[in-house]
Amino acid sequence: MAMTRAQTLGRVLEPLLMAASMQVPSKFPSKAEYVHQLIHTYYLPVFFWAEMQLKAPCSVLGLSCVQGGGKTTMSSYLETLFRATGKTCATLSLDDVYLSRADQLKVAASFPHNPLLEHRGNPGTHDLNLLLSLIDDAQAGCDVVVPRYDKSAHNGRGDRFSRDQWITYPGPVDVLLVEGWCLGFEANAVDPPGHLGAVNKALRDFDRLYEALSALIVIHVDDIQWVYTENAGGARRLRPRCGRLESLL
Numbered sequence: 001m002a003m004t005r006a007q008t009l010g011r012v013l014e015p016l017l018m019a020a021s022m023q024v025p026s027k028f029p030s031k032a033e034y035v036h037q038l039i040h041t042y043y044l045p046v047f048f049w050a051e052m053q054l055k056a057p058c059s060v061l062g063l064s065c066v067q068g069g070g071k072t073t074m075s076s077y078l079e080t081l082f083r084a085t086g087k088t089c090a091t092l093s094l095d096d097v098y099l100s101r102a103d104q105l106k107v108a109a110s111f112p113h114n115p116l117l118e119h120r121g122n123p124g125t126h127d128l129n130l131l132l133s134l135i136d137d138a139q140a141g142c143d144v145v146v147p148r149y150d151k152s153a154h155n156g157r158g159d160r161f162s163r164d165q166w167i168t169y170p171g172p173v174d175v176l177l178v179e180g181w182c183l184g185f186e187a188n189a190v191d192p193p194g195h196l197g198a199v200n201k202a203l204r205d206f207d208r209l210y211e212a213l214s215a216l217i218v219i220h221v222d223d224i225q226w227v228y229t230e231n232a233g234g235a236r237r238l239r240p241r242c243g244r245l246e247s248l249l
Contacts, residue, residue: 090169094180124202141172
């Protein structure tokens with residue numbers, strides 16, 4: 001009997017998930033059964049929905065989720081599935097377009113008493129013009145040259161890698177995946193008082209990005225504690241170097 005499309009694509013993801021480190025809930029008798037459940041009730045439904053959003057010449061799909069919620073993993077698996085179905089796909093993160101160290105220092109100097117803009121992370125610390133230029137390139141059928149950001153540089157404050165270390169996706173690409181924890185966040189109509197006011201103003205600029213998105217996938221997490229666990233783990237992984245869904249909207 002011929003395999004269904006879901007079965008065929010499931011076999012593409014299966015070895016990747018089986019090789020990945022994960023906690024298997026006790027209700028599943030084996031990792032294989034848990035992986036099967038993840039593939040067919042989570043990853044493939046998201047992919048099939050994303051597939052339906054595609055349009056020529058290039059679709060720009062946003063993916064939003066808090067840190068530690070699996071957005072990078074989802075992006076990787078979506079890219080794998082798009083390629084398996086004959087689509088060319090490029091991926092980038094909002095992290096890739098953090099301001100250079102020099103530009104971040106300028107932002108910090110402009111808001112000397114605002115800890116929310118002192119270092120990278122919040123709206124106001126990304127180079128949205130660079131990101132929008134990459135989207136323009138993708139939609140024009142050109143090569144997409146994605147920046148890379150070194151979070152370990154400058155004792156963990158970070159800096160952009162030199163251009164010769166950026167990643168080139170030969171054009172034309174059918175799909176551009178853009179992931180980030182604050183994608184979809186909208187500014188308040190009235191700027192809040194204190195430190196949040198400047199971040200709210202910066203968030204208004206994200207409307208330009210949202211206009212360029214073909215669709216937005218939002219992954220929800222059950223426990224906000226995951227954010228703190230993930231950030232703590234990331235800090236531990238960087239320290240040696242520095243020393244020198246679930247629903248779909």
